[in-house]
Amino acid sequence: MSLWVDRHRPTSLDRLDYHPDLTHQLKKMSNSSDFPHMLVYGPSGAGKKTRIMAVLKELYGPSVEKLKIDMRTFTTPSNRKIEINIVSSNYHMEITPRFGDNEIPVFSDVGSQDRLVIQELIKEVAQTQQVDSSAKRAFKVVILNEADSLSKDAQHALRRTMEKYMNNLRVILCTNSTSRIIGPIRSRCLLVRVAAPSxxxxxxxxxxxxxxxxxxxxxxxxxxxxxxxxxxxxxxxxxxxxxxxKQMSFASQIPLTDWENYISETARAIVAEQTPKKLQEIRGRLYELLTHCIAPEIILKTLLFDIVKLVDVTIVPEIIRIAADYEQSMRQGTKPIFHLEAFVAKFMAIYKRFLFELMN
Amino acid sequence: MRLPKKVKTGATKSNKKVKQSPEMDVDAICDSDSDQERERATPRENQANAREETMSLLWVDKHMPLIERELAVHPRKISDVREWLQSAVSTDPLDTAMRNLHKSHRLLALTGKSGVGKTATIRMLAMELDVDVVEWVNPTHGYASDDSYSPSILSKFTEFVSSARKANTLVFTNESELDESAYPLTKTSKKLILIEDLPNLSHTATRTLFHAVLQSHVQSQSAVVYPIVLILSDTVASSSDHSDWRASSFESGLNLKNLVPEDVRTSSGFSRIHFNPIAPSILVKSLNRIIDQEFGVRKDAVLKKPTRQEIESVAHSCGGDIRNALNTLQFLALNRHTNSSRNISSQERSQRISQQSSSQRSVAKNDSISKSDVGNRNVNLIFYHALNKILIGKREDLRLILSSEFFCVGSFKHYAGLSTSEQCDQFPGSSESFSTNNDTNHDMHLPRHLSHHERKPLKSNPENVFEASHVDSDTFTAYLAQNYTSYFTDIEECVLAADAYCTADTLSGSWKNRSSMSVYSASIACRGTVFARQLPAPSQKFGGMNKPHLFTALKEKRETLDTLQESKTRWHKAYAKYLESEDGDSSKGNGNGVFRISHNHSSQAIILEVLPFASQIIAPTDTQLMNTLSFFGPRICKFTAMDENDCAVEISEEYEQIGKTRGSGGIHSATIMDEDAAIEDDIED
CATH class of the missing domain: 1.10.8 (Helicase, Ruva Protein; domain 3)
Known part of the structure; x- marks a missing residue:
């Protein structure tokens, strides 16, 4: 079975529900003879991929939906094997990074070897000309998902490749924010912002x-x-x-994800009691979240805003500041649990002092 | 039980350590190895004559036990091994028949800490029972050829075992030329295969092959099967259980469980004899015997005989490791000589020696950890002791003095790892750095606004305590961070400690400078913990220490990620198939039971949104999928195994399987739903 979010996904530009101006532009662009490289960006869940797929359909017709998914193996110069999952049709290829350590998506396990993977794959697509004479376009499309997780090396390699194979290749990069895309790539692409729906x-x-x-x-x-x-x-x-x-009467509360519930529960526990024993208990819960692959940054942020909802306004700025401090040190370190725990400890201390002053 | 033979001459004859190199051509390493063997096998009389020449020889090798009396192992253990060995190599036709019928006595694993006499026992008994020992030695020259390295070593190993399994082969006569060539090979058909030097078992392929070899050996139908003896030293638990969490995909640690496959362990041919650490009383006896032998013959001008007292203290501190004890004694005797010009009482002297060598810096007198002798082997105890010491952080009961062990630099939480500037100057190398603090600083007080930073002087130097713990800074910090909460009563103290761990972590963050920074990070973690203490530690019994959850958590997470990655591909495939079959026609309902997710979601979105919601959406109708997806139900990775159906699998088949899993997992899932309900109740409260 598939989820509604997949089943009711609009598959063509005509069926898109919002951002009519953007749709109009995309449509015109797809039907013109010249199609640029694109950099599609916008927040999660705004409909970037939906639009990209719709554009592909506009470009090549429905046969672009005949997908095949296969595993490609690359061998690095140091003789290590890299496996990459690729979604492709006759007209396009889509590269998605793997889940890496610390939930950061990576294009290859082997550090900065993603340059090699990207180059190889793109070259391969670019060097085979479109054989299908019925194809509407002379070029193929390569989609790079989560492009901001590409290393700088890979991005520079990409820049060169984009120019070299312009004749039979277009690249569409899909990312949440352009901040980690290098300037040269940004300037070679048409930036398409897909804003979150109102x-x-x-x-x-x-x-x-x-x-x-x-x-x-x-x-x-x-x-x-x-x-x-x-x-x-x-x-x-x-x-x-x-x-x-869940057969909700449509009046009760909105269901949340289990991890969000778990974090807000944790937040309540923190506010309820500030002792080393409690801290130890909270650590267990933080570990639980981490083992379930919830990124530490997200844990910290969610926890912070759940806590903020529960405490007095006067200490909120201080709490947010310490959260920022610990987030920063977390990014420098390698063991997020220490920093999450230190944040909790620090908050407990602040809150305890606050309560103490309140009573006197 | 047989009485030990009269050995003196018999031993030399039968003690042919036939070394079979995995390579047929004999290389230098093999040569030197058998040289050593030869020396070990030298009869005692020769040894006595050649004492001057063998000055450089280690006592451990020199006093290798040749008869049971000399073996510092509990007599029952020896008889256990002897019984096994006797029935394993017995040439009596009845025994052989029984052996082959039951396939028994094929594989013996000797386990126990290093230096408890596992190898010595087997060698001594082999000698006694007139059994040839064929030993596997890893070739050490394979690094030149790059990729062919592991397969070749593998094939060599199989070759070795299979050739060793055969009756006396040409290889033996060939090798014997290297060995003591004075006498011809006796035609004993008794032989055992000794595997002590294990192939690289963290390499999956090697391990599989190793297992296969053991399996085939245990199951072998051939009439003559020589027993294999595996010798496996237990490593210290504290450092091996998460030996290297960075090299995740490998099974960590080397233990009997991953060395010998399950089916072999349960088969009739397998036995295991565990050697306990040698009891101090036995140890003292053997040490005295060896010392007497060593010094009894004549007055040695070079070496000084250790006192009985010293022998006893060594025997108690070595953790039942005779090798270590002997080395320590020899070392002490050697050092004695260089120091002998000074006129100090022997007890003090030995203490001085041990302190200088074990920790380079001299330490406070009352620091019991560093007082331990050279190479103290009781690592586990020392480790927990060190943790306890840091966590409790005892201070001198003197006047308040300047908080010397800790001070802040900058605004946030960057602690300087070292102490006051004065101490920094002297550190490291200065021997009195710690005690001088008392003399120079004791009048100084911090200004009032800093008075909460004021601490009494420490009883022991944290760096020395850490050093004595024998673990790396990451592990030490992890243990501290796991346990500090139960040692503190106030949350403010916890903040200080937790901050220190954060700083320690950021310092060792990048792997490039990890090795050079680890000293600092350990120091900060230790001093941070000690400094954090403001109230006396809650009275706590020693030993309430927990293992850090950190490494297991990392491993679990990685496993989950791997499973997710796999499942993701499967769900995508299912989606692609669905697109094709229904051609994007969305009006059709739940076409079939295969769960699918489109490739349009980013990995983050899948983890944070799609899967958690999907688990709610699917839960009531499909137990199996719910189990797969629910994050806070059972672990995701345990259940995808059931979900292994490729998308190509027929629908009916899938339902069948769901039925099956429901049958077995019904109760389980019911409890999970209860739990979910409970959580929801909590939320509404």
């Missing part, structure tokens, strides 16, 4: 999905989901489906 837009989509799934959603409930989702449509749809499955 609450109204999300509500519309939710209602539409409801109609397709044969049930009606109260407007208030849809609005509530839209608010909770923070402009993340994927999240909104998953919440909706989850609520539907």
């Amino acid at each position: 609450a109204d837009e999300i509500t519309t989509v939710l209602t539409k999905v409801g109609i397709k799934e044969d049930f009606s959603i109260p407007h208030e409930f849809a609005l509530k989901i839209a608010e909770k989702s923070n402009g993340n449509l994927r999240r909104a749809l998953l919440m909706l489906e989850s609520a539907k499955v």
